[in-house]
Amino acid sequence: MGAGIAYVFGLAKFEVDVVDPAEATRESCLRLVQHVADRAVKRGVLGSADSNLLTQRVSTHSSLGAISPKPLLLVEAVPEDFDLKTVALLGAETLHPTMLASNTSSISISSLAAKLTRPESFIGMHFFNPAWSNPLVEIVVGEKTSTQTAASAQQLVNIIGKDAITVEDSPGFATSRLGIALGLEAIRMVSDGVASVADIDRAMELGYRHPMGPLRLTDLVGLDVRLGIARNLAQALGSRFEPPQLLIDMVANGDLGKKSGKGFFDW
Numbered sequence: 475m476g477a478g479i480a481y482v483f484g485l486a487k488f489e490v491d492v493v494d495p496a497e498a499t500r501e502s503c504l505r506l507v508q509h510v511a512d513r514a515v516k517r518g519v520l521g522s523a524d525s526n527l528l529t530q531r532v533s534t535h536s537s538l539g540a541i542s543p544k545p546l547l548l549v550e551a552v553p554e555d556f557d558l559k560t561v562a563l564l565g566a567e568t569l570h571p572t573m574l575a576s577n578t579s580s581i582s583i584s585s586l587a588a589k590l591t592r593p594e595s596f597i598g599m600h601f602f603n604p605a606w607s608n609p610l611v612e613i614v615v616g617e618k619t620s621t622q623t624a625a626s627a628q629q630l631v632n633i634i635g636k637d638a639i640t641v642e643d644s645p646g647f648a649t650s651r652l653g654i655a656l657g658l659e660a661i662r663m664v665s666d667g668v669a670s671v672a673d674i675d676r677a678m679e680l681g682y683r684h685p686m687g688p689l690r691l692t693d694l695v696g697l698d699v700r701l702g703i704a705r706n707l708a709q710a711l712g713s714r715f716e717p718p719q720l721l722i723d724m725v726a727n728g729d730l731g732k733k734s735g736k737g738f739f740d741w
């Protein structure tokens with residue numbers, strides 16, 4: 475997600491610093507930004523000079539210490555784990571960003587804000603995969619988020635050419651709660667042998683005009699990511715969000731979807 479978010483802000487002419495401790499991820503981030511920019515040039519929606527400028531605006535670093543303090547916005551996009559996110563956000567706050575955002579798909583913004591010294595400038599900015607082409611940003615307003623921060627987030631979303639929905643901080647927000655409910659049920663249907671993976675997806679694509687079936691979407695998002703969200707939602711909303719055994723087994727087996735080459739589909 476970090477690479478996609480970097481791309482959209484680079485495209486909107488912001489200087490972007492991506493921080494990731496993993497060298498391989500930093501390299502793949504730059505490759506991905508270049509690849510998406512190249513594709514946009516080929517499709518004729520981006521000039522090659524603009525593409526060069528865009529890629530030059532995105533730099534990667536191994537730690538927060540390498541970037542200049544007081545950025546306009548700092549978006550946290552570490553894995554979906556409360557403790558990891560809390561540590562990353564506390565570190566991010568030491569840079570005194572005007573606005574601090576989390577890309578969490580399901581963790582409460584108010585609970586992530588609990589240890590922050592400036593919770594009023596903290597907000598959820600939930601981008602969707604792939605961020606360079608998905609038009610939505612779900613803005614999640616925590617208990618202590620100021621109206622100024624919410625307004626600035628909305629403004630930034632407009633500047634990067636996306637559409638925002640604003641939701642109160644509640645488990646799974648609007649998008650993950652609905653998306654996970656459908657995804658988990660589709661996985662249970664695979665386990666129950668109701669239909670093939672392809673046909674379950676086609677049911678939603680053709681019958682309900684979803685652009686992508688719930689199983690392909692699970693592959694794209696990452697089975698590990700969806701498992702993490704399901705566990706968080708089960709804790710907050712009850713057993714209807716308990717992850718099916720098939721999902722747990724596939725993650726344990728390393729079948730994480732597109733990023734590992736195999737999930738419900740082969741990639």
Ligand SMILES: NC(=O)c1ccc[n+]([C@@H]2O[C@H](COP(=O)([O-])OP(=O)(O)OC[C@H]3O[C@@H](n4cnc5c(N)ncnc54)[C@H](O)[C@@H]3O)[C@@H](O)[C@H]2O)c1
Binds near residue numbers: 475578
């Ligand atoms: N995958 C999706 O489709 C999707 C969509 C919307 C939101 N999200 C959310 O975005 C977040 C990231 O998801 P992802 O799929 O990109 O996960 P990912 O596991 O692919 O990437 C997370 C990255 O964070 C890095 N990281 C770990 N600790 C760090 C730290 N302390 N500082 C900086 N970087 C650190 C890891 O090296 C890794 O490269 C999660 O909260 C997830 O719920 C994911």
